Amino acid sequence: MTDAPLLKVRDISKFYGARIGCRNVSFDLWPGEVLAIVGESGSGKTTLLNCLATRLMPTSGTIQYRMRDGQMRDLARMGEAERRFLMRTDWGFVHQNPADGLRMTVSAGANVGERLMAVGDRHYGNIRETAGDWLRRVEIGLDRIDDQPRAFSGGMRQRLQIARNLVTAPRLVFMDEPTGGLDVSVQARLLDLVRGLVHDLGLSAIVVTHDLAVARLLSHRMMVMKDGHVIEQGLTDRVLDDPREAYTQLLVSSILQV
Amino acid sequence: MYVAVKGGEAAIANAHRLLADRRRGDRSLPSITIEQIVAQLGLAVDRVMAEASLYDRAIAALAIRQSRGDMIEAIFILRAYRTTLPRFGYSVPVETSRMLVERRVSATYKDLPGGQLLGPTFDYTHRLLDPSLLRDEQVEEPLQRDGEQEPVMRVSDILAGEGLVEGDGELPAGHVPGDLTREPLEFPMARDLRLQALARGDEGFLLSLAYSTQRGYGNNHPFVGEVRMGEVEVELDLPELGFAVSLGRIQVTECQMITQFKGSVKSPPQFTRGYGLVFGQNERKAMSMSLVDRALRTDEFEEDVVSPAQDEEFVISHSDNVQATGFVEHLKLPHYVDFQAELDLMRRMRREHDERSREEPGDDTLEAAQ
Amino acid sequence: MNAVPSELATYNFAYLDEQTKRMIRRTILKAIAIPGYQVPFASREMPMPYGWGTGGVQVTAAILGPEDVLKVIDQGADDTTNAVSIRAFFQKVANVAVTTKTREATIIQTRHRIPEEKLTAGQTLVYQVPIPEPLRFLEPRETETRKMHALEEYGLMHVKLYEDIARNGHIATTYSYPVKVEGRYVMSPSPTPKFDNPKMHMSEALQLFGAGREKRIYALPPFTDVVSLDFEDHPFEVQKFERPCALCGAENVYLDEVVLDDRGGRMFVCSDTDHCEDRRDHGHCGTMLAYGKAAAE
Numbered sequence: 054m055t056d057a058p059l060l061k062v063r064d065i066s067k068f069y070g071a072r073i074g075c076r077n078v079s080f081d082l083w084p085g086e087v088l089a090i091v092g093e094s095g096s097g098k099t100t101l102l103n104c105l106a107t108r109l110m111p112t113s114g115t116i117q118y119r120m121r122d123g124q125m126r127d128l129a130r131m132g133e134a135e136r137r138f139l140m141r142t143d144w145g146f147v148h149q150n151p152a153d154g155l156r157m158t159v160s161a162g163a164n165v166g167e168r169l170m171a172v173g174d175r176h177y178g179n180i181r182e183t184a185g186d187w188l189r190r191v192e193i194g195l196d197r198i199d200d201q202p203r204a205f206s207g208g209m210r211q212r213l214q215i216a217r218n219l220v221t222a223p224r225l226v227f228m229d230e231p232t233g234g235l236d237v238s239v240q241a242r243l244l245d246l247v248r249g250l251v252h253d254l255g256l257s258a259i260v261v262t263h264d265l266a267v268a269r270l271l272s273h274r275m276m277v278m279k280d281g282h283v284i285e286q287g288l289t290d291r292v293l294d295d296p297r298e299a300y301t302q303l304l305v306s307s308i309l310q311v
Numbered sequence: 312m313y314v315a316v317k318g319g320e321a322a323i324a325n326a327h328r329l330l331a332d333r334r335r336g337d338r339s340l341p342s343i344t345i346e347q348i349v350a351q352l353g354l355a356v357d358r359v360m361a362e363a364s365l366y367d368r369a370i371a372a373l374a375i376r377q378s379r380g381d382m383i384e385a386i387f388i389l390r391a392y393r394t395t396l397p398r399f400g401y402s403v404p405v406e407t408s409r410m411l412v413e414r415r416v417s418a419t420y421k422d423l424p425g426g427q428l429l430g431p432t433f434d435y436t437h438r439l440l441d442p443s444l445l446r447d448e449q450v451e452e453p454l455q456r457d458g459e460q461e462p463v464m465r466v467s468d469i470l471a472g473e474g475l476v477e478g479d480g481e482l483p484a485g486h487v488p489g490d491l492t493r494e495p496l497e498f499p500m501a502r503d504l505r506l507q508a509l510a511r512g513d514e515g516f517l518l519s520l521a522y523s524t525q526r527g528y529g530n531n532h533p534f535v536g537e538v539r540m541g542e543v544e545v546e547l548d549l550p551e552l553g554f555a556v557s558l559g560r561i562q563v564t565e566c567q568m569i570t571q572f573k574g575s576v577k578s579p580p581q582f583t584r585g586y587g588l589v590f591g592q593n594e595r596k597a598m599s600m601s602l603v604d605r606a607l608r609t610d611e612f613e614e615d616v617v618s619p620a621q622d623e624e625f626v627i628s629h630s631d632n633v634q635a636t637g638f639v640e641h642l643k644l645p646h647y648v649d650f651q652a653e654l655d656l657m658r659r660m661r662r663e664h665d666e667r668s669r670e671e672p673g674d675d676t677l678e679a680a681q
Numbered sequence: 682m683n684a685v686p687s688e689l690a691t692y693n694f695a696y697l698d699e700q701t702k703r704m705i706r707r708t709i710l711k712a713i714a715i716p717g718y719q720v721p722f723a724s725r726e727m728p729m730p731y732g733w734g735t736g737g738v739q740v741t742a743a744i745l746g747p748e749d750v751l752k753v754i755d756q757g758a759d760d761t762t763n764a765v766s767i768r769a770f771f772q773k774v775a776n777v778a779v780t781t782k783t784r785e786a787t788i789i790q791t792r793h794r795i796p797e798e799k800l801t802a803g804q805t806l807v808y809q810v811p812i813p814e815p816l817r818f819l820e821p822r823e824t825e826t827r828k829m830h831a832l833e834e835y836g837l838m839h840v841k842l843y844e845d846i847a848r849n850g851h852i853a854t855t856y857s858y859p860v861k862v863e864g865r866y867v868m869s870p871s872p873t874p875k876f877d878n879p880k881m882h883m884s885e886a887l888q889l890f891g892a893g894r895e896k897r898i899y900a901l902p903p904f905t906d907v908v909s910l911d912f913e914d915h916p917f918e919v920q921k922f923e924r925p926c927a928l929c930g931a932e933n934v935y936l937d938e939v940v941l942d943d944r945g946g947r948m949f950v951c952s953d954t955d956h957c958e959d960r961r962d963h964g965h966c967g968t969m970l971a972y973g974k975a976a977a978e
Contacts, residue, residue, distance in 0.1 A: 133832065137834065159840060160847055160848075162847060163840045163847065167836050170839035170840060171835075171837075172836075175912055175913050176912060177843065177912040177914050177915050178914045181843075198847075199847050199848070319761060319764070320760075320765050322762065323762060387726075387730070390726040391726045391727060391728040394725040394726040394727075395693070395696070397700075491723075492723070492725075492726075493723050495722050495723050495724070624822055624823060633726065633731065637730030637732040637733060638811070638894055639732075641730065641731070641732030641811070644732075644755070644763050645755060645756050645762075646756075647756055647937060648794055648937070649856040649857075649872050651874070651936070651938055652855035652875070652876070653856075660849060660853075663850065
């Protein structure tokens with residue numbers, strides 16, 4: 054990890070009319086760090102994630118991102134063209150439902166290759182080779198490269214979505230309940246894969262999950278949210294082993310009982 | 312020897328001559344007059360005027376006669392005429408609360424100022440074929456009521472008196488109502504332009520969309536606040552005079568649909584509205600329009616777009632029957648240049664496929680062998 | 682109000698009123714200033730149906746002057762019914778001189794083809810366009826495609842070509858083949874066969890595209906860079922015909938297939954009828970014509 058944060062978040066709030074989405078959230082994310090945002094549904098964690106990923110406009114607060122040239126830039130002040138370019142090159146976004154992040158009627162190879170073509174890659178053979186390489190890394194057989202994700206299982210679709218996001222070597226990936234819709238056995242395999250990729254590629258990631266086991270396995274640090282507020286944050290092991298807030302204690306104990 | 316096909320010109324002339332013959336039909340019968348069409352096929356005339364956006368019964372009747380009764384063709388002819396007419400100006404909004412009402416029904420109040428007036432309606436007729444119409448039967452004069460009428464208050468004004476329904480809405484300051492026949496269409500549209508598009512939209516298309524909202528595809532819990540039909544004054548502002556002068560009266564049908572209420576912390580709960588206004592007598596169209604108008608206001612009420620009737624681009628892009636009929640029917644124009652290109656590719660792909668299967672006998676041949 | 686109109690208003694030169702023509706000319710100027718960009722315009726209702734050339738007719742009507750010589754083709758031919766009809770329309774409402782000779786025309790309105798003969802400076806080619814948006818079948822929403830053009834997000838276009846190659850071994854788009862204009866806007870050439878795409882590149886003539894139903898006009902000014910989209914290892918290529926025109930013997934021209942009998946008999950003849958006639962007038966002769974002549978003698 055270097056000494057400059059990748060993402061600087063200050064006092065982010067989002068209101069839906071009078072209702073609070075999230076309120077006064079501040080934190081830094083460091084290169085190579087995985088941050089988990091946990092909480093029940095309705096706690097504001099997905100709202101926060103969407104604000105961070107510029108999919109939602111925050112009501113107030115600032116988000117700064119360190120570009121590849123080392124400059125810190127305010128995301129709200131970036132033009133739409135630049136922001137969209139950032140989103141499809143330096144960032145990734147893994148949706149809970151793979152259908153939201155994939156083109157379901159386009160082959161697996163083209164799903165992975167799309168970002169390459171979007172940034173100007175014009176060699177069919179190279180694009181296909183890179184796509185094949187990424188399918189291998191997410192454990193999808195090369196013989197499936199021309200199949201559409203419609204014909205894939207839930208776990209395969211999710212792995213394909215991850216490959217589609219990682220092909221441009223992003224530095225920051227947002228994940229919204231990445232194991233949400235999957236069977237327990239499939240979840241374990243996917244988590245293992247994601248952990249390996251994050252480690253190998255030195256990715257920074259922000260993972261939203263209601264599942265403390267996911268947070269434990271993937272994240273270095275975690276934030277606990279309730280009613281739109283961050284009520285506790287710290288190193289993942291510390292928060293899970295020694296929760297300070299009553300709500301966190303309840304959350305941890307309810308998981309352990311299961 | 313091959314001779315390329317020629318003579319498109321003669322073929323067209325002959326076809327049009329035959330069309331004129333079929334339009335006239337049996338010469339031993341008198342030709343139908345424009346006056347007869349206006350007087351006896353009035354609702355057909357009304358529909359053509361509404362969807363052509365041109366209020367002129369005689370010219371609409373001429374278009375119907377010219378099109379042999381094909382309504383969309385008549386609308387098309389009338390629109391192509393309208394588009395060349397110069398614009399002198401835009402009238403001030405018609406005041407439907409001062410309508411000379413011929414029909415007015417409300418489903419939300421049993422009785423109300425101005426009363427319920429059935430007027431000339433098919434409602435409550437039994438749809439039994441009437442043999443007396445086979446001949447030229449005498450028809451009784453209609454009954455007429457004497458004396459003064461109390462003002463026919465608009466239902467929306469009654470509810471607005473209690474603040475229970477949203478107002479007519481404010482356009483942004485300086486907003487000049489658009490004219491979609493003079494400006495390019497752009498999405499998302501302001502409501503004034505959307506209502507224009509709906510007013511000239513295809514009656515059948517809007518009816519189906521309105522029906523779909525009732526069946527759950529974007530339901531908005533509608534009540535007919537009122538439907539009224541009658542004559543309104545059309546006025547034009549004359550800057551030289553400093554006041555508006557009357558140009559005459561036109562017949563219109565208006566529908567105020569009272570729909571699902573909304574409220575928030577800031578604003579108290581209120582019914583919302585959908586609005587429909589068309590030339591002539593056409594309740595079906597006015598009601599359909601009001602339902603679709605309400606369905607399309609998802610932006611204003613922060614509703615999710617989940618059904619076709621709520622999707623502005625889908626509805627407005629496909630509601631115009633002159634556009635639709637042209638584009639569907641253009642498929643009968645020659646496309647052989649493109650088809651030749653496809654044919655060429657298809658043959659090449661077939662050849663490649665055959666070569667491949669010769670080289671490596673695939674599953675097909677194996678199966679055949681078994 | 683119920684009186685029968687004794688006389689209807691008469692129509693202006695070239696049908697459209699002058700105000701409308703000025704509006705369309707302004708749109709055309711903007712389109713020329715931004716090559717390949719689709720400029721919205723308030724398309725008028727025309728006395729022919731949408732999808733039958735209303736966009737091209739409006740463009741032609743707006744630029745047509747009494748001195749112009751007009752040629753109208755459909756599928757490359759002057760004598761197809763819709764071409765005949767549009768030509769007759771302009772003869773009626775503008776009393777303008779018409780021709781079938783490509784080199785004599787100052788304005789050529791076309792549907793689905795670019796003439797074989799090289800167009801020259803001073804000529805204008807007006808295309809009838811059904812769907813101006815090259816991204817339409819990948820993304821149905823106007824609001825979204827407009828953003829894609831504005832931000833130059835054309836990755837999706839190559840996804841389609843990628844899928845073609847993955848599925849068929851080569852790019853399977855044969856007409857309406859998308860092009861990139863001056864390295865900026867991706868543009869639909871209208872449903873011309875891709876055979877004609879190279880003719881748009883650096884053309885001396887002004888090329889105007891009118892889409893009436895979709896209310897868009899776009900343009901290629903003379904000497905504009907027009908590149909058909911492709912991959913480095915799957916370069917753009919045009920259809921090649923295995924034989925010359927059976928009537929005039931021309932090679933490297935676009936051919937129509939004509940079914941001669943019910944026993945599989947086929948012949949291939951020039952789609953551009955003027956080009957074919959011109960060649961025959963100059964003594965060129967294809968196999969079928971030679972055979973016919975021999976039989977007649």
